[in-house]
Amino acid sequence: MSVSFFWRRTSADVIASSSPQELLDMTLNWREEDPDLCAAGQIAYAESHSGLMDRVLRECCPEQPAAALPVYGGEARTDAGTNPDGEVEEYVAVVVLAPDAVAAAAEVMAHAEYAAWIAAHPQRMTEIVPDLRHSTPWSDAWAKHLVEDLEDLEDFYAAAAAGDAVVKHQSC
Numbered sequence: 001m002s003v004s005f006f007w008r009r010t011s012a013d014v015i016a017s018s019s020p021q022e023l024l025d026m027t028l029n030w031r032e033e034d035p036d037l038c039a040a041g042q043i044a045y046a047e048s049h050s051g052l053m054d055r056v057l058r059e060c061c062p063e064q065p066a067a068a069l070p071v072y073g074g075e076a077r078t079d080a081g082t083n084p085d086g087e088v089e090e091y092v093a094v095v096v097l098a099p100d101a102v103a104a105a106a107e108v109m110a111h112a113e114y115a116a117w118i119a120a121h122p123q124r125m126t127e128i129v130p131d132l133r134h135s136t137p138w139s140d141a142w143a144k145h146l147v148e149d150l151e152d153l154e155d156f157y158a159a160a161a162a163g164d165a166v167v168k169h170q171s172c
Contacts, residue, residue, distance in 0.1 A: 061112050109157045
C-alpha cells in the first residue's frame, strides 16, 4: 500500500467557506482534473514518506515549534462517515493552514538545513525508517529522493507564503 500526501494552495476565503468534503475534493484526483496544477506550483505531493519528511524537519529544527507545520501540522477539519458496521464515525478529512501558519511553515522550510542534516546523520535515518514502519531500508537513493521532495515542498511553501492558505490530505 502506498501512502501519498498532498498539499494544495488556496485562499483563506476558500478555507473559511468550504466544508471538509469540499476541501478534500480539492486534493483528490487533481492529476486527472488539471495536470497543470503541480507545474503551476498550486499543489505538491509526496509518495510513501511524508512521515519521514516530517521527522527530518522536526529533528533538524528542534528549536522551532513551527517545524511541525509543513507536513502534518495545522487545523484538522473533520467529517462524518459510516463504517462497515453501519456506525457513524467522525474522521479527519483534511488539515488546513491559515496564511499566518503558511508563512511560518515557509520560514522554517527556508532555513531548515535538511539536506545537510540527512547527510550528516545516516545512522539516525537508519533508525527512523523502521521506526516509521517502512519495510525498505535507508539508502543513498532514498536520501536523494527525500531531499528532492523536501526541496519541492520548500518551493511550494515559498510560493504560498504570499498570503495563501494550504489544504493537506493524506491518502492511503
